[in-house]
Amino acid sequence: MTAEPPHVWLVPTPVGNLGDITLRAVEVLRGADAVACEDTRRTGALLAHLGIGKPLVRLDAHTMHRAAQVLEDYPRLAYVSDAGTPGISDPGAELVRAAVAADIPVEVLPGATAFVPALVLSGLPTARFAFEGFLPRAGRERKERLSAIAARPETTVLYESPHRLAATLTDLASTCGETRPASVTRELSKKFEETARGPLADLAARFADGVRGEIVVVVAGRPLGEAVPGEEAPDHAALAQTWAQEGRSAREIRELLMAQGLRKNDAYALALQATQDA
Structure with a gap:
């Protein structure tokens, strides 16, 4: 019988409610040679809840240097983090790099993330x-x-x-x-x-x-027109004067000033004054 080819799956696990595990995630965990994880006790409890018995291998920030050897020992490897999608703020990304370097296909399952x-x-x-x-x-x-x-x-x-x-x-x-x-x-x-x-x-x-x-x-993002912290606020009156000297109309200047966060009436007043002075 021909052995299955090497493969790595990154498997999302619930961030809270265990019912959030997907059917496909369960299928992959059951079919893998082993499950690599950050915390064998936490993942062991999840697998016990799912009725899955698989070898558990610790691969966290302190042991990820063993990734190449783990991939050799368990060619069809599922990886889970403590919660959510592996590779987001955890060592899963390093495992992906190790698998890619070894020319092993990698698959990331969709699922839970916080x-x-x-x-x-x-x-x-x-x-x-x-x-x-x-x-x-x-x-x-x-x-x-x-x-x-x-x-x-x-x-x-x-x-x-x-x-x-x-x-x-x-x-x-x-x-x-x-x-x-x-x-x-x-x-x-x-x-x-x-x-x-x-x-x-x-x-x-x-x-x-x-x-x-x-x-x-x-x-929330920085509001439109609010000065970038550490930088001086723009001189809207000076900008209006510059644009007026370039030949822009009051309407164009008003729109440019509004794009920087000025209220419509304030922008119009500056635009009108600038075009009158030009």
Whole structure:
């Protein structure tokens, strides 16, 4: 009998409710030679719930250097993270690189993930967004990432641990502005699922005493016309004068100023004054 060819599957697992596992995920877990995972106890409990008995291999951030050997020992390997889709803020991406280097086909199953439901639940714009994963705990890189979130016009989604949530919300309020809209979603698909929405300062105060559960924070993008943090606000009157000298009409100047966030009446007044002075 010819052996099945090597293959790697990244299998999403529930972020909360065990009923969120897909039929295809169960089929793949049953058919694999072994299941690699971050935590053998947690994954062992999931497999026991599903009635699946398979060898478990630990492949986390500390043991991923063993990936090539694991792929050799178990040619048809399923990989799961602690929860959600592997490869998002966990070592799964490194396993993919190892499999690609060994010319082993990789398949990622669709399924549970935390940031998509939280983004939709936030009520903030979803057409364009940036996923930040976990922020650095401290230092220059953390400050740079916070500044990038503050300047970004798109919605930002990030993960955070319960004991660091209050500090992160406070830092976001300081960097983005206390009134910037945001949301905090925790315990997705579980009994005590919660989404809190409001200005960053209010959310920082609400969660100042700590919270439990897996957490997703969603932050609104920089409002149109708001100066990028660290940069001077544009001189709209000077811009209107420059555009008028270039021969633009009052209507064109008004539209350009409105695109920068000025209210219609204010933009029209500046445009009219600039074209009269030109």
